[in-house]
Amino acid sequence: MDNMNSSSNLLSIIIIIIFLIVEQSTVFCLSRNNLTFDCVPREKKALLRFKASLSDPSDRLSSWKTKYTCCSQWVGVECDKATGHVIGLSLGYIVTEDDYIVPTRVSMLPSDQMVDSYLLELKYLRYLDLSLCDFQGSSIPASLGSMKHLQHLNLSNANFSGVVPRQLSNLSSLRTLDLSSSRFYRFDDSLIVSNFTLIVDNFTWAISLSSMEYLDMSYVNLSRTKDLVKVLGTLPSLVDLRMSYSGLDNTNIPHTNCFNSTLFTKIQHLDLRQNNFEGEFPCFLQNMTALSFLDLSYNFFNSSAHKPFPRLTNLSYLDLSWNYYLNHSADWISDFMWDKYCCLKSLNLRGNKFHGDITGVFKNISKCPSHNLESLELGSNEFHGHLCEELGELKQLKRLGVSGNQLIGEIPIILGQLSNLEKIDISHNAFEGTLSNAHFAMLSKLVTFDASYNYMLKFRVGYNWVPPYHLKYLSLASVQIGTRIPDWLQTRKALTRLDFSNCSITGTLPKWLSSFTNLTYLNLSDNHIEGPIPELASTMVVLSLSNNMINGSIPDSLCRMKSLEKLDLFSNHLSGNLPDCWENLENLYKARLSSNRFSGDIPNSIGGAYNLRFLQLNNNRFTGQLPTTLKKCTWLLVLDVGENKLSGKLPDWDIGRYPDGLRVLRLRNNEFSGIIPFSYCQLFNLQIMDLAQNNLTGNIPHCIGNFSGMVKNAELHGEWWGVSLSEVIKGAMMEYTKISFYVVNLDLSSNHLVGEIPPELTNLAGLKGLNLSHNHLRGRIPRKIGDMDSLESIDLSSNNLSGTIPESLSKLTFLSHINLSHNNLSGRIPTGPQLQTLNDTSNYEGNSGLCGAPLLKQCHVNNEHDTEDDDDEEISYKIYLIASIISGLATGFWGYVGVLVFKRSWRLALFKRMDVFIGKMLG
Secondary structure, rough: HHHHHHHHHHHHHHHHHHHHHHHHHHHHHHHOOOOOOOHHHHHHHHHHHHOOOOOOOOOOOOOOOOOOOOOOOOOEEEEEEOOOOOOEEEEOOOOOOOOOOEOOOOEOOOOHHHHOOOOHHHOOEEEOOEEEEEOOOOOHHHHHHHOOOOOOEEOOOOOOOEEEHHHHOOOOOOOOEEEOOOOEEEEOOOOOOOOOOOOOOOHHHHHHHOOEEEOOOOEEOOOOOOHHHHHHHHOOOOOEOOOOOOOOOOOOOOOOOOOOHHHHHHHEEEEEEOOOOEEOHHHHHHHHHOOEEOOOOOOOEOOOOOOOOOOOOOEEEEEEEOOOOOOOHHHHHHHHOOOOOOOOOEEOOOOOEEEEEEEHHHOHHHHHHOOOOOOEEEOOEEEOOOOOHHHOOOOOEEEEEEOOOOOEEEEOHHHHHHOOOOEOOOOEEEEEEEOOHHHHHOOOOOOOEEEOOOEEEEEEEOOOOOOOOOOEEEEEOEEEEOOOOOHHHHHHHOOOOOEEOOOOEEOOHHHHHHOOOOOOOOOOOOOOOOOOOOOOOOOOEEEOOOOOEEEEEOOOEEEOOOOEEEEEOOOEEEEEEOOOOOOEEEEOOEEEEEOOOEEEEOHHHHOOOOOEEEEEEEOOOEEEEEHHHHHHHOOOEEEEOOOOOEEEEOOOOOOOOOOOOOEEOOOOOOEEEEOOOHHHOOOOOOOOEEOOEEEEEEEEHHHHOHHHHHOOOOOOHHHOOOOOOEEEEOOEEEEEEEOOOOEEEEEEOEEEEEEEOOHHHHOOOOOOOEOOOOOOOEOOOOHHHHHHHOOOOEEEOEEEEEEEHHHHHHHHOOOOOOOOOOOOOEEOOOOOOHHHHHHHHHHOOOOEEEEOOOOOOOOHHHHOOOHHHHHHHHHHHHHHHHHHHHHHHHHHHHHHHHHHHHHHHHHHHHHHHHHHHHHHHHH
């Protein structure tokens, strides 16, 4: 019995001990799980010193304080739960390809100092993410190679430059490495363009990274590397490889003698887009049998293979878009698409030369027992024919794009049965017929619908039609939708983009547009809309209402559109003063308010929109002077304030300095006075300078020949595609839109300019139009005017020019308009293949001394030698000038010496002064 009691007591004690152990363990584990412990003191101090070295304007690291535990309360810090060592440091941002705006980023010390002084203290660091931090163009620190526990290193978009250090080869535990960059992001609403470039000159250091699973070198310059296939083939664990925008071509990755290795069989994701590959697809692709994602877009591949990737049967994503030279029939697509690629979920063939009847793409669709395709992009090719009923087989389809082809006929109603569709783009074709409710019957998930520029297509839905609930993007430009903005639209307040341009809409803008608080893009241009602009959402990024009959003033809501980038109110009946709130529009880069009835002064606040690239206020009723605050707009490419009543002197300040300089300065038909400022000669990139029809005086500056934008082979700026400009060329006002950036014109006509035409003008060999007419210019036409071999139009009429017409004019092979009338020119009119086609006598009238065709006045013997006489006269004039100078010097010299010879008192006084002077010098 005693033994039993003893055993019972012992068992009770054991149970109590076990309970206490479990309780304490639970408390310990809970405390560890909650990370209430602090990190190792030495590492905490290193992190605090690291923070002190940073510029952190967004106060992102505000939690990094001594009173807080760094393992649980510091942003971006991760610790080992058992030891307290810092194992993860993340200061980066998660940014997807669709993101455009990210917060203000952290600025760093020079990178070597940052790593050597602070981060090397974190000896157990496994994860380091400094993506989207700002290292201001410094090099990647070689000392990173000593952090041998690192498994994940992300330095993407961090503004590093220079050669990637080979010491990274020491990171043998590294599993992911991201050194990628991208062209730009927007930080806190300010455009940041990365000018820094990382370079890899020898990639053999990567051979030792045997644990590497993910490698992203996008936007890293790899053009110097050789035999990348062999190097990458030594990475047995590599699964994801990204080398887009890297300057690669066939010399970096040869298409023949491929490295024969089974190691490539593990790669599942390969991105080689935007490089310079050409010809056949690389043969090493055939080894990548596990590949599920392949992007070869934006290259120059031109494969002749009937079935290009016969072994890649696991592909789910294939992008061959924008290869330009891929030229196969629709049957070619069908043969490989429905034969071995039934797993394919996304196929992008946009921007090639695929051709034939589009129905051929779907002819073998029955070969796939199940259809997994979710995205099909066939846009911008050369397909013709009708959309076929076989589309209805693609039950999983989410995105369909066939824009920019030559498709005809009606849209099949079967499209409305594909209930998973989220995006449809059938724009820029020749579809006809009527889109009705039936075409949208089951499209409850539809987000984007674009049928624009199908001019014969009608959009007719019932009055009570309810659009798809998720619809955010609707474009029906140049589609027949009726004469009014449809009422069913007001139920879709989630819309972010709406384009009803060129739809023959009449009436006024509905007030309910102001309730579309998510709208960022609104284009109602080229209609017949009347009435005022209603208050619109402050979320607007693009607002285009051009070519209507809208009246009234600009609403106050414009001042709240802080994200606005493009404002186009061209050709309406708008009036009143411009709102004085332009400093709120810091993102605005294009403002076209021309051809309205605006009046008053241009507000000084316009300089606050300092990101402006295009400012067009022409053809209004503005008065006063140009505001000097415009000098803040250093990115200006186009400044057009012509056809107003602006006055005062031409502004003498530098505008449009960076990075490409002002391309268009158009001030014509105002009341400006004074001289042409010499500072304009610093606008080297000008392609159009139009100061015509003002009250300018003085000479044409000789430095006008500095305009490099008007010389041969000038680099024309494609960014202003579609900018509309009106210029007088070939004697008539002409409007240029799509080709405006090819116009190179100098027009100083109808002013009060005097003096001679500076010979430096003939340096502008790229000039297409030259108009100096209706001034008071005198002297001769520059003899080398024929060197301006791009000239198409020249007008020097109504001046006081004299002498002969230079023979070099006959060399101008593109000349199609010339007017030299009403001057004092004389001699024979030059002849030449192009000049002889310009046989209108009015081009030369009012010059009594001219003779020869096309004038009826015959040239006599005296006239035959006019050119030679003029040359002799010029030489004689030079000789006379030189002789006069020599004579003057001789007269002055002998006059002075003669006085000394005959005037003894003067001679003695001079010698005395010389004695005193020499004495002082020697003393």
